[in-house]
Amino acid sequence: MDHINKQIINMLQKGFPICDSPYQVVAEQIGLTESDLLERIKLLLETGVLSRFGPLYHAEQMGGALTLAAIKAPKQRFDQIAKIVNNFPEVAHNYERNHELNMWFVIATDVPERLTQVIEEIEKKIELPVYNMPKINEYFVGLKLEA
Amino acid sequence: MDKIDRQIITATQAGLPLTPQPYQTIADQLGISAEIVMQRLSSMQKQKIIRRIGVVPNHYRLGYNFNGMTVWNIADEHIDKMGKKVGQLDFVSHCYHRPRHEPEWHYNLFAMVHSKTETGVKQQISAIAELLGDYNLGHNVLYSTRILKKTGLRIDSKNV
The missing domain is CATH 3.30.70.920 (Lrp/AsnC effector binding domain/regulation of amino acid metabolism (RAM) domain)
Known part of the structure; x- marks a missing residue:
């Protein structure tokens, strides 16, 4: 990836302006034309370098709920458990990780009560405890790219 | 959060339009003015409903393996x-x-x-x-x- 794209990503991580022609404002700061900037953002999205560009909404502030949860899945049952967990539409991401707690997933629900329900339903189906680790405090979300 | 806020959220959930005047584009879709769209977005940002308007990079695609x-x-x-x-x-x-x-x-x-x-x-x-x-x-x-x-x-x- 070239230097300009890195600059674009770093700029866009800081917060996009709210004004009539915001791309023009950002383009000027980077030294690009507005249409060049738009073209580059389009390409970064199309190639999957960027997952998303736009307002990043706070699930909790919108009345929803979000948590990180983990399971100690025995090796011989791992795939079966993954299938059960993934079947819940509320499970957004699920990763296998190298630890005794070897399955880590994010649950996102429209209302907080549903979160507890999903956890209980998973526990009932897999007959194992789900370790619920909702955030108590957030210190940072974002990433600055190396120049 | 009222109906207009929710309409703006729905319209931008997939992302901000890649048009020279993105807030005007959203306004046209919803049949309201660009001023209202901008006002609402600013106010949702102040209320922390919007964390920020920005990008979510894919770490693997950026070479962070x-x-x-x-x-x-x-x-x-x-x-x-x-x-x-x-x-x-x-x-x-x-x-x-x-x-x-x-x-x-x-x-x-x-x-x-x-x-x-x-x-x-x-x-x-x-x-x-x-x-x-x-x-x-x-x-x-x-x-x-x-x-x-x-x-x-x-x-x-x-x-x-």
Whole structure:
């Protein structure tokens, strides 16, 4: 990836302006034309370098709920458990990780009560405890790219 | 949050239009003025309903192939102070205080780190350990060995 794209990503991580022609404002700061900037953002999205560009909404502030949860899945049952967990539409991401707690997933629900329900339903189906680790405090979300 | 806010949220959930005047584009879709769209977005930002208007990068696509979930055991009375410090490090993308699950899980500070090399990620972990000093009562690093599910983000399906 070239230097300009890195600059674009770093700029866009800081917060996009709210004004009539915001791309023009950002383009000027980077030294690009507005249409060049738009073209580059389009390409970064199309190639999957960027997952998303736009307002990043706070699930909790919108009345929803979000948590990180983990399971100690025995090796011989791992795939079966993954299938059960993934079947819940509320499970957004699920990763296998190298630890005794070897399955880590994010649950996102429209209302907080549903979160507890999903956890209980998973526990009932897999007959194992789900370790619920909702955030108590957030210190940072974002990433600055190396120049 | 009222009906107009919710309409704006629905209209922008997939992303901001890539048009020279994106707020005007949203306004045209909803049949309201661009001023109202901008006012509402600013106000939702102030209320923290919107974290920020910006990008979500795909770490793997950016060449960051070593993504570790570092977890630390910090005394509760020091966690806010130390969490803020760790969150300020350049290579930390997410930093949270989460509950312990004793006796199996005594880590309460989570920091995601990203590097292009294995050496790089090890240096980052050492840097966090050094920053925490005696406040660190134990730590671990969990790497993802397989993506079992990834949805919710529009573009992700292309990357699986």
